[in-house]
Amino acid sequence: MKRNLLENIPEKAPEELFTELLKAENIRIERIVSFGQASPQGFWYDQAEHEWVLLLEGSATLSFEGGRSADLKPGDFVDIPAGQRHRIEKTDPDSRTVWLAVFYR
Numbered sequence: 429m430k431r432n433l434l435e436n437i438p439e440k441a442p443e444e445l446f447t448e449l450l451k452a453e454n455i456r457i458e459r460i461v462s463f464g465q466a467s468p469q470g471f472w473y474d475q476a477e478h479e480w481v482l483l484l485e486g487s488a489t490l491s492f493e494g495g496r497s498a499d500l501k502p503g504d505f506v507d508i509p510a511g512q513r514h515r516i517e518k519t520d521p522d523s524r525t526v527w528l529a530v531f532y533r
Contacts, residue, residue, distance in 0.1 A: 433484065437461055439524060456531040462488070464521035472513040477531040479508045486525030489517040 437445070445461040456477070467473070472493060482505040490506060491497045493513035498506055508514055510533075519525040 433459055433528065434526065437524060437526065454533045458529045458531070460527040460529055462486070462516070462519035462525040462527070464519055465516070466518050467515035472515050474511065474513045475508075475531070476510055477533055478510050480530040480532070481506055481508065482528045484526040484528055486520040486523055488519045488525050488527075491515050491517045 431449075433449075441461070441463050444463070444465050445459075447459040447461075448456065449459055450457040483500040483502055485502055488500045489497055490500065491514065492508075497517065498504075500506070
């Protein structure tokens, strides 16, 4: 069945939206939509899976433990190894930010 990643997304929402698109034994694909959200102060993602993330719409800044950061614009992608602590510093407060996240082992 044909679907579109950018359809059925509100322009605003009080919380981030997570939509699982595919799940199989060693892979999970999600669409994530942010509306100005960021990781809570002091919070770090520390995942057992690798994560490849592509920014489709909006803008965001990712920070990695050790002081490195990445400003993302549409088309930018990052491959985050399992165990690499990272956080979302900011997403666009004036429009939605749409991510495609691929989690794999």
